[in-house]
Amino acid sequence: MSDRPRASLRRILEDLGSTVLDVAASPGELDTEVTGVHIYDPLDELLLPAGGILLAVGVDRPDQVCALLDAAGPAAGVIVKQPFDADDRVRAKVRQTGVAVLGLTRAASWAQVAALLRSLLAEGDVTGSGEAPIDDLFALANAVCALLDAPITIEDRSSRVLAYSGRQDEADASRVETVLRRQVPVRYRRMLEERGFFRQLYRSREPIYIELNDDILNRAAVAVRSGDEILGSIWAAVREPLSPQRRQALADAAAIVALHLLRQRAGADTRRRLRADLLSTVLAGGADAAEAAGRLGVASERLCVLAAQLSGDGDLDAARRESDGQRFCDALALHVGAIHPKAAAAVVGSVAYAILPMHGSGEEEARAVWVAESFLTRVGPRHAANIGVGRMARNLAEVARSRADADRALRVLRAREASGAVAGYTGVHFESLLLQLADLVQAEEQTPTGPYERLLAYDAEHGSELAATLRAYLDAFGDVNAASATVHVHSNTFRYRLKRLIEISGLDMADPDARLAAMLQMRIFGR
Incomplete structure (x- = not known):
């Protein structure tokens, strides 16, 4: 049995080999335990936990690397893209800080090395001990x-x-x-x-x-x-x-x-079920939310919930859908984890939820929408998915509301038959309310009433399109020329139909409440 840490720098270098990584400058021993992978963003404050590996994207000069080593604190290593010349300044700084500098081969992408490192760290977690398993x-x-x-x-x-x-x-x-x-x-x-x-x-x-x-x-x-x-x-x-x-x-x-x-597989399934159970408890926002958040290691204040779901997978068998969904959630977890170390993601039911801590900028939902959009851009068309974003929750008690917001925004995207889209709740609030009204109408088996009901009955009996004429007119704010173009008839014909539908339905076009009632029924009943 080996006595080295299960996820040490030495083991990572041995496992990945020179095909991917090489040592550019070493402080000596490489037995530092690696705890996570983090992506450098020059626009964000660098808060690197002990044992973290920093992917220094866009950093290629020795003076930049020296500055990162000073800021990296108790990190395990910094990875830069080759070719990189580790001069005397870099080597001296490595010896001073004890943080190794590794070189990533030119042929590999940052996304690839992030996935490789995360896979190796997850591999070590299977044993639950501090040693690498014999059959690793x-x-x-x-x-x-x-x-x-x-x-x-x-x-x-x-x-x-x-x-x-x-x-x-x-x-x-x-x-x-x-x-x-x-x-x-x-x-x-x-x-x-x-x-x-x-x-x-x-x-x-x-x-x-x-x-x-x-x-x-x-x-x-x-x-x-x-x-x-x-x-x-x-x-x-x-x-x-x-x-x-x-x-x-x-x-x-x-x-x-x-x-x-x-x-x-058994170990991964157990961990995933545990994370899903804990995240589900946090999302519920009840009395046990604080304990669950502590066990997950997620933040407890100023949070946004993201609800993500793959689209267009109805033709896949259940096993393939579950596998693709879990892989998609793993990618989401990596993405939000790189943005904030106290973020978390897990699959609950058929939806991948992420809890994302937000800074107090006053535009938390817009920032979370940007995070979701950047994630879909990175995963590309290979993962056709939609993401709903909830409003900011100031504490764990409000997380349930943010989760409901995210679910409703996601439902709006499904109703639109969208793919690869992101929606913040405030941006689709009205559409969400209409869907909730439609649910109520369906549950109570309600049917159209009043002028709209009379128009539908007349159209069904005579094969006319007076209901469509009314919808075009209301959608065009009473602009006959625009409305007639929408239904592809002459404006005079449209005026005749409009006069006819008023006679048949008894709709008072001068009454704003009557117009609103007709418009809502058309939206809710979808005819």
Whole structure:
């Protein structure tokens, strides 16, 4: 058993390897425990907790790095984009502060390294102890790499990379891209599917050998199973078929990986359920909200609630919807956590909720809307989602109201059939009220009354469109020319229809209450 911290800088560097990170300047030992990942924003005050890793986006000069090291306090490390020249000033500052400077390879993006680091930290949390488990996926990948003399990746059913070994630079460009993105590129996955390799892999209980083209090394692969369930696969980049001994080693590794994935899934499910339960308690705003907020480590004052939901996933099976929803929520949690260390997110039901602490600028809801919009921009069209934003809650007792606001704003977006949209509650307040009125009308089985009812009955009997004429007229504030253009008739024809509908319905156009009643009924009954 190792006595190093489960998430030390040394372990992260060993697991990620020089393909992603390298040491630019070291204070000596690299056994500092890493507690979280944070993104540098020059516009925000730098409040970095002990053990945090700071992603120094846009920082490339030695004097800037020295200033960050002074401000980073008890951080574990600062990551800068390569190429970076750590001069004598930087090295001296590193020794003085004890904060390491790491270099991120030029080919990797900040989003990729944030996801990699967060995955490694979550990996360490599975054990609940201070030691790295014997069957840790990265350690196992390195062990299989040594046995097979080939670089290894361990992937899930969606070809997302869960862990990988060293020596990836000995493989081909597709493998390096896979490791950096933590996902097999679509073009390679499609090629494997079209040539039937996935079908062959999942049907076989033994390792298979896959011959590719001149640009890509061949692969040896084995499915990772739990009974009949496929959990993932192990892939080795090789130049020739494996010997019988190495085939057996790969098969044995698959059994160990299966145990690890099952345990990891159980641990992750338990933690997620606990976070969801605690967040649900905070959102309810009852007597237990303060205790739940304390256990979650979230702020208790000046909060906004975000309610996010994937759109357009009705055609997916339940398991895929749940998986996509949880992955989306993980991305949301990373995003709000980078903005404020006391934010939190979890899936409650089918909605991903986030609690976001806000500064007292007086424009909290607008700021929260901006946070939501920036998140959807970052995740891109791959996650078609809508987000509703509640009003600012001054304390935990008002969080339930902010959550209700966010739910109502999200419902307005669904009613609009929007996708990839954000709405603050105050911006959609009237639409939300109309939806609530429609709920009341439906629950009490109410029907149209008065002039509007008479118009609907006349239209149904005679095949006319007098109700549509009235709606166009009211929507155009009585502008006959604009209203007639809306329904595509001549203005004289429109005037005749308007006169006819007044005769039939008995609607007093001079009475503002009568006009309002007709407009509300048209909106609520949706005819």
